Amino acid sequence: MSALSEAAAVETLRWRDGRLELIDQRALPSRLEYVSCTSAAEVAEAIRSMVVRGAPAIGCAAAFGVALEAQRHANRSRAEFDAAVELAFKNLAASRPTAVNLFWALERMRAALGPKAEEDPKAAAARSAEAALALFKADLETNRAIGRAGAALVPDGARVLTHCNTGSLATAGHGTALGVIRSARDQGKRISVIASETRPYLQGARLTAWEMIQEKIPVTLITDNTAGHLMRLGKIDLVLVGADRIAANGDVANKIGTYTLAVLAERHRIPFYVAAPLSSIDTSVADGSAIPIEERSAAEVTGYAGVQWAPEGVSVVNPAFDITPADLVSGLFTEKGVVTRPDERKIRALFPA
């Protein structure tokens, strides 16, 4: 048994002696290694380069990025401190565009730092570290609440198709869609997972399959284009995915390929559920068409790990996310409970004035 498969709980992010340590998700499942960050610029680069990924984990990392930068400049004048922290906000906000948790977390950190310009930077820096830790701990609790709410709709014996990675690696812990699966298993339900490999970055094959094996939850890996065939054969009971941003009308931005699964689920009358915290809901965008979709490099599609299989010069389109219209979503699992057939009225009701 390798050191990796003996690993206990997955600690995707850890705050150690004033540093942020991140599991390097690019190396999984071959190697479990941590990358250490001491500045906001390093955290922004870790987000950009996919060391850390998954909407809630990106938000937590960005919060720690602000705290790191505040700490680095705590002995400077207040004006220098403010300028450095402002630059950190800018860099972190530019790291990835789609997951709204990033911007949500930065707003929280801005509120925590406050407008107290006359205050000693050391006090502001200490407060920002506390705020980042609080945000991290709250994400874990939120995921457990999502898990409890969603597990009620997962029947004993369910064969659950999931896409991308929505587990401990994508959050502060427990996970969103995978958190629901963990919670259902913890309730004594026999759950099996069908993980789609999630081309082109293979979060399903590399990360979800690894997490499920760690947890001893039965998992079967399929290519993305096998999903329809299995549904037609009656081998999938429900689809359960996460979200990177949910619009006010309930449209869901999630990993590319999610929309295809939602259409297939509708065709086969299989429930299609989305598990996400309220921090993934962006009521400032009316519908999915206003959600920015990240376009990633052609190299992710033309090959993998240094092997190129597509011909030189081929044109590539590589959007990292797609939009699933709200009317294909059977239910949204949140920390405030289950929203069946989400629409604008039900989404807005989650945020009382």
Ligand code: MRU
């Ligand atoms: O590009 P990634 O790996 O950051 O994309 C992640 C996803 O699409 C997840 O499904 C989503 O963030 C939900 S994670 C709890």
